[in-house]
Amino acid sequence: MSVSKRSSQLLVWLSVVVFLVVSIACNGGSGAGSGSLRLQGAGATFPNPLYQKWLSEYSRQHPDLKIEYQSIGSGAGIKQLKEQTIDYGASDAPMTDADLKSAPGEIVHVPTVLGAVVITYNLQGITQPLRFSPEVIADIFLGKIKKWNDPKITADNPGVTLPASDITVVHRAEGSGTSAVFTDYLSKVSAEWKEKVGAGTSPSWPIGMGGKGNEGVTGQVKSTPNTIGYVELAYAVQNKLPVGQVKNASGNFITPSIDTVTAAAAASAANMPDDLRVSITNAAGPDAYPISSYTYVLVYKNQKDAAKGKVLVNFLWWGIHDGESFAKDLQYAPLPADIVKRAEAKINSVTANGTALR
Amino acid sequence: MSAVSEKFGAYSTWRRAISPTGNTGDAVFRFLMLLVALLMVGIVLAMVIALASESMLSLRQFGFSFLTSRDWNPVKGEFGALPFLWGTIASSIIALLISVPFSIGIAIFLVEQAPRYIARPVGFLVELLAAIPSVVYGVWGIFVLAPILRNYVEPGLAKWFSWIPLFSGSITGYGLLTGGIILAIMVTPIISAVVRDVLAAVPGSQREAALALGATKWEMIRVVLVNGVPGITGAVILGLGRALGETMAVTMVIGNRPEISLSLFEPSYTIASAIANEFTEATGDLYLSALVELGLILFLVTFVVNGFARLLVWNVTRQTGGVGRAA
């Protein structure tokens, strides 16, 4: 076959493929025309399953809208919001003062749901949940407590025979909101931790190996004996991992659950600052789970596009009211009632060109 | 030349410089190719400049000590690249040490020994390894490879060879060795596919000549290999490039601990993993700048290694007198 004939054969094939793909691409949409309104959001991975549920339910009621959410991480979400490549962001840890100052406009924090960071471990033959005091957790992650049968751990767990093996610590490899919440808690309960390591999304862990993502930590703990790690509650529940009971500020050993997390939020509701940026780790309250946190949606107070802004505030309003009903099934703790009120006020404060959108 | 330019003018001279044959089609063709090549150079230069300018802050702050410091503490603002450099180079070397012999073996088998009906599908299969997403390799590594290493391979190595520092250390299944093995698996399809084509293109006359002189099959294969050394080096460089830059799969099994240890079992950290893990959450200009500087260092490492490889090829082809491709 001559060269030109073969090349034309190739060209025909190529054009057929291109035509097919482009036609599928342009017709495969489920009816929403190219004139439909599009909102792009991105941020924390923690609330992603819940936000996907919200988007799916909301678009059932409003099929003409296209609202998206990509879980790329809290920090990335904040960055993209500042660069104005997305319409709304999401973050577990509230933005710092420095971050807020460097943003091109004022940013409003709207709390949506609550989550918990749990201590999980892999010990053969131990069926009941272990109990951990705050100092013990800090010392394990500092590397001061090296063996499972250390007297400090056995003191909290009478009647449980712990093995004499070394503790292998697993933490997060990459920067994450989960690490931020966990280290924030450790800094509150251990002066040594606060001085040596501090709080943040990417602390310098004294010991241990890094797993990638909540999933990586889960995987490593699940498949390696004598490990200890920290993950979001949903991961522990879905993977049926053993979960430790943590002693809270009132002295009770609390099992992390939706109710104990909401209790932590309710206990700190009174101290909530005006901009709603707060840390609720080590909360007071007898039933409060000490390693809990809010997760926020971040929007600009002054929206440039009034049409988009209206869709945004309506969606957020729906989220903190109707959306909360989907939270429990997915292991997220819904907002306590007074926090919902404060969040409503925040949503109402969002404007476009000076006029409130709600 | 001056006589020509006098006679035909500046335009002619310029055109002759571009296309010695004087053919217009040639001039256009050569010019276009040159343009594309320069475009690539331009893009790479743009990347290097972008990387360099972003890492200015870190360069000014730490200077040369960045390369020798072992501290990586974002909270305190201390950054040093040595652990990542070690992890990157060590894991890539392990990957190549494992992968190159295997890849060349595979290529030899498929070209010289296997009948067509085996070689074709097996060739497809090996190339398919290149298409598996790295996150899938990573998860497979966590759930299959790491337990195998932790329960069988590493204790076995430790039992017999623990006196070598390479095989001492705590056995968790996540470390340099695991990372190196996964990289080896990811790099093999690239090297073997290219070497396969290189060996296939060696003229049959070389093989016939060797056999006619009484060589055994293996000795004939050696002749073919020597013929293909420049191409094989090119293949290895491609593989090395993949190994140096691989992120997702490595970060899931290497333990991500910025520490230097001679043991293969201990966790480690590569430059690409560090950038991928910490880039999006990097708060603070110095932190970001340090991460970008890591990227710049990786660029330089690739540069240096490529330079070495080129030297090696030039040496070898010089000694063997080059390869005549007259047939």
Place this chain on the structure above:
Amino acid sequence: MANSDRMRRATSTLMTTLTGLCTLLAVSALLVILFYIAWRGIGSLNIQFLTDRPRPIGEGGGVGNAIVGSLVLLLISAGIGLPLGICVGVYLSEIGRGKLSHAVRFIVDTLTGIPSIVTGVFVYAIMVVPMKHFSALAGGVALALIMIPIVARTTEEMLKLVPHSMREGALALGAPQWRVTLGVVIPAAASGIATGAMLAIARISGETAPLLFTAFGSRFFPESLNQPIASLTVQIYNYAISPYDEWHAQAWAATLVLMTLVLGINIMVRFLTRSRLR
């Protein structure tokens, strides 16, 4: 038969057996990984999975939009990357002389070692930030940048392996250099160039990191190249790092789909560039 002859034959048998073993090991490794993926994912593979959009957890859903998205990204990146890569390869092999070509070759080699995430961030900085939105185009450009050095190097190597006699013969017949290159040399090296192209396509089909900041991701079928677009790898990544077994199973099923896609493209390209001379 002299002793040394026996030694030589023995070595030959040993080495040829070893190469066979290497291949066996490589194929076994692939089969082990494939089996693992299939075992975890085959349950989720059905028509709905292949045509539906992603749905929240508990409602099933599929990767239909991701399949289309991946194909679109592939077309864009191959459309940019293959021609540019082959052109660079042609330059390095046929046209380049002297210091400039050495520099270009060196620089292209260096480009192969850049982590894909750095390429992604670079394209983010030059395309996404000025445009103020993510787009399929940006994703395609990022993938093309990863493709080009692979295609360029393999093209160069394959073109160099074409015997000079072919070039000389064509030139002797009076063909200009561009005709010789396009009409004789490239077709002679076609299957080798196709290998390079397939390797590059396979490589970028499995890439996730560069797409995270450029093409981003989407829940919907693509409507325009100027908007974020879904892709199989990003979807696999999102599902794989989630807490839910159901989503994990979908991730493995999506991997099977991805590999079938790549295998299909591989077979098609090989078929089209097969040499009718042997």
